[in-house]
Amino acid sequence: MTIDWKSYHPGEFHDELISSPGHPRKAARVLTRYLASLSDEELQHRQDSVNHAIKTMGISFTVYSEAGNIDRQWPFDLIPRIITKKEWDVTSKGLEQRLRALNCFIHDVYNDGKIFRNKVVPKELVMDSGNFRPQCQGMKPMHEVWAHICGTDLVRGGDGNFYVLEDNLRVPSGVSYMLENRTVTKRVFPELFENYAIEPIGEYAGQLFEMLASIDPHQKEKPEVVVLTPGIYNSAYFEHSFLAQQMGAELVQGSDLCVEDDHVYMKTINGLAPVDVVYRRIDDVFLDPEVFNKESSLGVKGLLGAWLKGNVGLANAPGAGVADDKVIYTYVPEMIKYYLGEEAILPNVPSYLCINPQHCEYVLQNLDKLVVKPANESGGYGILMGPKSTKKEREEFALKIKANPRNYMAQPLVALSTAPILVNGTVEPRHVDLRPFVLQGKSTYVTPGGLTRVALFKGSYIVNSSQGGGSKDTWIVNEE
Amino acid sequence: MLSSVAERVYWLGRYLERVENTARLVNVYSSMLLDTPVGSHIGWSVLIDITGCNEEYEKSGQSLEEKSVVKFLLADGKNSASVINCVNMMRENARTTREIIPAEAWEKINNLYIDLREAIGRSIGRRARQQILENVISDCQRIFGVLAGCMNHDTAYAFIQIGRKLERADMTTRMVDVGSISLLPTFSSGTSKQRLLLEPYENVVWMNVLRCLSGYQAYRQKIHSNVKGEDVVRFLLKDNEFPRAIGYCLQDLVGHLSKLPNNEEVLRAVARVKKVTNEVDINALLQRGLLDYIDELQISIGDIHDELNNTWFRPVELLKVGQQQSQSQRGKMSLPS
Incomplete structure (x- = not known):
């Protein structure tokens, strides 16, 4: 049985490729027709090539709970998701705008605090944030940029519009999978690339390196850039080594670095060599055992001091996470207005703050309809999916919210859009989101498209790779 | 180059060479035993002796039968x-x-890993x-081929080769x-019956030693005589042209080491091994037995590894207690700390 698009039913959800059963969207017509033209054997052959490519290339990620078998193959669906360039151009501007405003905000938080005096954002909300780092106050990093690399999670609602679900400003991951997904798709469907004008994404590593070089405090012609990883047991280790390799940068662990007289060095076979920029993939709290978590063996003693003295570039800057708090998130549209004098191009998902007594009351009354999130967790941990929760889970959550309302916010369950995935030789709809990556240093850059994450189980909304999600290649297609 | 990376690529070279050598060893030994007479008491335990895992x-607590020994050497996690x-x-x-x-x-290394994990169970039986x-x-040779052909011959490459040649020596x-x-042992302490039985097979054993090292052809081309213990030992210790001879490995090591900074101590350690191989009188050695001499040689090779550690991987001022593992005990193959 070959693929029959007439029997593909996304139901009430907005589907990325199909407008109604049997009717693909304009940009998806060539793709859907092509897929339907493949015989079962051919389709299976493509799927086998995908699996083989992923295995050979060693694309993997790690799941913490699966002790012993630390490397897991990357679950990839071979049907690409298509977004038109026209739509993407607007979205891309919105992402850039958002990151510029967020960086203004972070700089303001650690310096003048104008936004507090003007009562746009309540000061105590920021001071209470688990990601606020008082050590960073007064710091003026290069270009006044703190969050250099941002992974913004976008979802498409039932109305077909993109909404921002959250901003990841600490150590967002996933970009290597975005790049590898494209490599795999090119290996498997080379013929499709002839019929589509697909925006290439390969320049990311070059853009990343240029951005990192732009925050070298010494502005050397050939700065020494290192990628600081927690090590091989980290779930994103594959990505760390991939990015280091693509940039031609050194991949280091904390034990490879040391700080002397507030300058950062790496231990090489020639002795200690100076380091200009650190792209760190370690959380703030583990970064410098002298200042933060004393037990941390991942970080480097004195690293924060070296940065504060302006001797090394650090991306993302410590303390940038203050703006990736899910409560602060709700203020981003106001920030855009306040700092840039512009209207937000990309809307937020409507949100309820539990610190607001009226909102909190509403949240507690409607737990079964809402998604409740802790303010500063990532990877989908600690979330209550109201409509899918049990009574017991809701009761437990209500207690947590009452005990610490500042730490929770709630959103209605967004009817996430769907995209077809290949299951046993036929197509079925699954929910997807999108994580584009935005860079800001001396200038800004947005990846064309991003990482599309897929909830692999029927009806599931959980797309996080740490919780069994998969991914797809994402095409920005120019129809003109 | 980072010290930690230097150490990792060095071990990459060592392990790659060790995999190849162990595969050769088991393969040749399997075929040699088909050539030696029943009752010669050349058993599978010799392979355990070679790897020093006694x-x-x-x-x-496993038996010394073929299957157990082969499984231990190839497939035992x-x-x-x-x-x-x-x-x-x-x-x-x-x-x-x-x-x-x-x-x-x-990709080639990853494929070797994927393929072998699937196949290793079947390698225990003879078929x-x-x-x-x-x-x-x-596969190992292809991997070395890709490294030689596609990688800058820079310091990282030098460390891979140093690991490889040291492991090989x-x-x-x-x-x-x-x-x-x-x-x-059979000649000196075995029964006369065993001696008589085995004597004709002396060159079979040495021939297979050469085969293990892919050196039979090279030996014949160079020595022009029948395979004799004395000539084989001299060839394997001192030859400068056969790539698996210790003499050649040492010479090659010097070439790679000379590209690295602060190499004086390491080069001195290599020179000490050279002295041990150059100055030995092979005839006398075979008379009194090789055991002590091989000990001395392995210890001096182990010293090169220690000097690599001290110079580049874990310089003394950064050394923490218990981080350094010495190789200078005979027998067990060294492992990274």
Whole structure:
């Protein structure tokens, strides 16, 4: 049985490729027709090539709970998701705008605090944030940029519009999978690339390196850039080594670095060599055992001091996470207005703050309809999916919210859009989101498209790779 | 280059060479035993002796039969020197230096790992063993080929080659050792019946030692005489042209070391090994037995490893207690700390 698009039913959800059963969207017509033209054997052959490519290339990620078998193959669906360039151009501007405003905000938080005096954002909300780092106050990093690399999670609602679900400003991951997904798709469907004008994404590593070089405090012609990883047991280790390799940068662990007289060095076979920029993939709290978590063996003693003295570039800057708090998130549209004098191009998902007594009351009354999130967790941990929760889970959550309302916010369950995935030789709809990556240093850059994450189980909304999600290649297609 | 990366690629080279050598060893030994007479008492335990894993093997309480020994050397997850474990460690070192080694080399290493994990169980029986081991050997050579052909011949490459040549020199000492321990004890202490039985097979043993090292052809081309213990030992210790001879490995090491900074101490350690091989009188050595001499040689090779550690991987001022592992005890193959 070959693929029959007439029997593909996304139901009430907005589907990325199909407008109604049997009717693909304009940009998806060539793709859907092509897929339907493949015989079962051919389709299976493509799927086998995908699996083989992923295995050979060693694309993997790690799941913490699966002790012993630390490397897991990357679950990839071979049907690409298509977004038109026209739509993407607007979205891309919105992402850039958002990151510029967020960086203004972070700089303001650690310096003048104008936004507090003007009562746009309540000061105590920021001071209470688990990601606020008082050590960073007064710091003026290069270009006044703190969050250099941002992974913004976008979802498409039932109305077909993109909404921002959250901003990841600490150590967002996933970009290597975005790049590898494209490599795999090119290996498997080379013929499709002839019929589509697909925006290439390969320049990311070059853009990343240029951005990192732009925050070298010494502005050397050939700065020494290192990628600081927690090590091989980290779930994103594959990505760390991939990015280091693509940039031609050194991949280091904390034990490879040391700080002397507030300058950062790496231990090489020639002795200690100076380091200009650190792209760190370690959380703030583990970064410098002298200042933060004393037990941390991942970080480097004195690293924060070296940065504060302006001797090394650090991306993302410590303390940038203050703006990736899910409560602060709700203020981003106001920030855009306040700092840039512009209207937000990309809307937020409507949100309820539990610190607001009226909102909190509403949240507690409607737990079964809402998604409740802790303010500063990532990877989908600690979330209550109201409509899918049990009574017991809701009761437990209500207690947590009452005990610490500042730490929770709630959103209605967004009817996430769907995209077809290949299951046993036929197509079925699954929910997807999108994580584009935005860079800001001396200038800004947005990846064309991003990482599309897929909830692999029927009806599931959980797309996080740490919780069994998969991914797809994402095409920005120019129809003109 | 980072010290930690230098250490990892060095071990990558060592493990890759060790995998190839162990595969050769088991393969050739399997065919040699078909050539020796029943009752000659050249058993499978010799292979355990070569790898220096006697203690571990005894602890495991397994018999000295072919299947157990072969399984221990190839497929035993608990034996740190087994082929499957070495492939594992090699892949881990490659995975953690992917920013250094060519992507193509990584893919080949990863494939060797994937294929071998699937095939290793079948390598215990005789039927599939030879084919599987030959595949492993040619995979290793392809990987070295990609490294030689696609990678900058820079410091990282030098460390891979240093690891490879040091491992190879170490393995060659073990092979010379096996020639002697499989023969000498029988000659000196065995019953006269055993001696009579085995005497005609002396050159069979040495021939197979050469085969293990892919050196039979090279030996014949160069020495022009029948295979004799004395000539084989001289060839394997001193030759400067045969790539698996210790003499050649040392010379090659010097070439790679000369590209590295602060290499004086390491070069001195290499010179000490050279002295041990150059000055020995092979005739006298065979008379009194090789055992002590091989000890001395292995210790001096181990010293090179220690000097690498002290100079580049874990310089003394950064050394923390218990981080450094010495190789200078005879027998057990060295493992990274």
